[in-house]
Amino acid sequence: MSEMNKILLNDDEMPRQWYNIQADLPHPLPPPVKKDGTPIGPEDLAPVFPMNLIEQEVSRERWIDIPEPVLEKLLLWRPSPLCRAVNFEKALGTPARIYYKNEGVSPAGSHKANTSVAQAYYNKVFGIKRLTTETGAGQWGSALAMACQMFELECKVYMVRISFQQKPFRKMLMRVWGAECIASPSDQTQAGRAVLAATPDSPGSLAIAISEAIEDAVTSKDTRYALGSVLNHVLLHQSIIGLEAQKQMAKVGAYPDVVIGCVGGGSNFAGISFPFLCDKIHGRDVRVLGVEPAACPTLTRGPFVYDSGDVAMMTPLLAMHSLGHGFVPAPIHAGGLRYHGVAPLVSHVVREGLMEAQSLPQLECYEAAMLWARTEGHIPAPETSHAIAAAAREALKAKEEGRERVILFNWSGHGLMDLTGYEAFLDGRLNNYELPDQELQQSIKDLDGLPRPPEF
Numbered sequence: 001m002s003e004m005n006k007i008l009l010n011d012d013e014m015p016r017q018w019y020n021i022q023a024d025l026p027h028p029l030p031p032p033v034k035k036d037g038t039p040i041g042p043e044d045l046a047p048v049f050p051m052n053l054i055e056q057e058v059s060r061e062r063w064i065d066i067p068e069p070v071l072e073k074l075l076l077w078r079p080s081p082l083c084r085a086v087n088f089e090k091a092l093g094t095p096a097r098i099y100y101k102n103e104g105v106s107p108a109g110s111h112k113a114n115t116s117v118a119q120a121y122y123n124k125v126f127g128i129k130r131l132t133t134e135t136g137a138g139q140w141g142s143a144l145a146m147a148c149q150m151f152e153l154e155c156k157v158y159m160v161r162i163s164f165q166q167k168p169f170r171k172m173l174m175r176v177w178g179a180e181c182i183a184s185p186s187d188q189t190q191a192g193r194a195v196l197a198a199t200p201d202s203p204g205s206l207a208i209a210i211s212e213a214i215e216d217a218v219t220s221k222d223t224r225y226a227l228g229s230v231l232n233h234v235l236l237h238q239s240i241i242g243l244e245a246q247k248q249m250a251k252v253g254a255y256p257d258v259v260i261g262c263v264g265g266g267s268n269f270a271g272i273s274f275p276f277l278c279d280k281i282h283g284r285d286v287r288v289l290g291v292e293p294a295a296c297p298t299l300t301r302g303p304f305v306y307d308s309g310d311v312a313m314m315t316p317l318l319a320m321h322s323l324g325h326g327f328v329p330a331p332i333h334a335g336g337l338r339y340h341g342v343a344p345l346v347s348h349v350v351r352e353g354l355m356e357a358q359s360l361p362q363l364e365c366y367e368a369a370m371l372w373a374r375t376e377g378h379i380p381a382p383e384t385s386h387a388i389a390a391a392a393r394e395a396l397k398a399k400e401e402g403r404e405r406v407i408l409f410n411w412s413g414h415g416l417m418d419l420t421g422y423e424a425f426l427d428g429r430l431n432n433y434e435l436p437d438q439e440l441q442q443s444i445k446d447l448d449g450l451p452r453p454p455e456f
């Protein structure tokens, strides 16, 4: 066994194809439907997304070529390093080996650039001139702004107002990369004006910002909407993470016992784990673990249902685990994990019994992030800290059992623009928050009357 701590790939070793798990699922994914339960057709999505991405959304091809101009942009920061967290292992006193895939090396600081460059490219070649999107803390907005700049598209980002005011730095990144970023609710869409009329000082929400961005896209010339997670084509673009990790693990003759990722909409988790799930479906023994906040326990406590992606129910109904489209999560610092739903593909894989899900309290995640920063140096995003804390639990279990284990997790992004969360933690101002059952039951009442996904 090699003692290499940093396992790198050359540019010419970067994967040239994405992996599509839809080709290998034991049961097919339930289709998106309208409120009456009839399946959505590609033409229903055409005002919102370009047809080449809609084709990817429904494709069952196992391998899809990455276009040359996308490869060229990905090569600006990829292949990303796979590192062994030797100092973190020592601090935990574990016999386990912990490997992490560092997606924080992208220019925007997270894995989200893997799909933003692909989405900008496909819109560009389809003849689209302008993209709209929403962003919470700004990670997706900044990744899309960068990609639009690279492919000469205009970009408009509706940023949740409270983040717009409290987190100015990613807003500045968007401006540097040439995008227009405005606070949502805004007076520039009907959806925004309606909210402002009712609540002039609304702090905004992801659900409101999605409604504004979609309305802008479908009512403007040569404009489409881009989503940073949840959809099949987004998860497809992220598969490059796991494909690289497989090559890198092979270089040191290792294979993970468990693969871990944090889950918001599910894209970075799917990115690292789906290529390993392909192995598992074909007989290999590997555990796959998705980790979410206890304050927003979509996979562990939300039912598997048809639900919409936004509060105004502008999106089709997706078959997924959901806390209800009206769910408003507690204001935990991992903004990217505060979403009521989760990718249909990830939800489906849970139903297939191919993965496990776990929810963790905020303070344990910050404690793990602090230990990480003080041993490995890099400061993780609050979202990423959930994967770190779960890896630490696995490593301590290995210690108890006296077993060598190989743990692989996705280090989804850095936290250099999330330092106010660390400040609150260090000042002792953060709390744990477990979603009360009563609140959950109230929230999933929104699902009454909607169609139900078919049983296997």
Ligand SMILES: *Cc1c(COP(=O)(O)O)cnc(C)c1O
Binding pocket: 110, 111, 112, 139, 140, 228, 229, 230, 262, 263, 264, 265, 266, 267, 268, 269, 336, 337, 381, 383, 384, 412, 413, 414
């Ligand atoms: C957006 C984000 C997440 C959560 O989104 P997923 O689609 O679940 O990956 C996790 N980590 C970081 C750093 C993010 O920016």
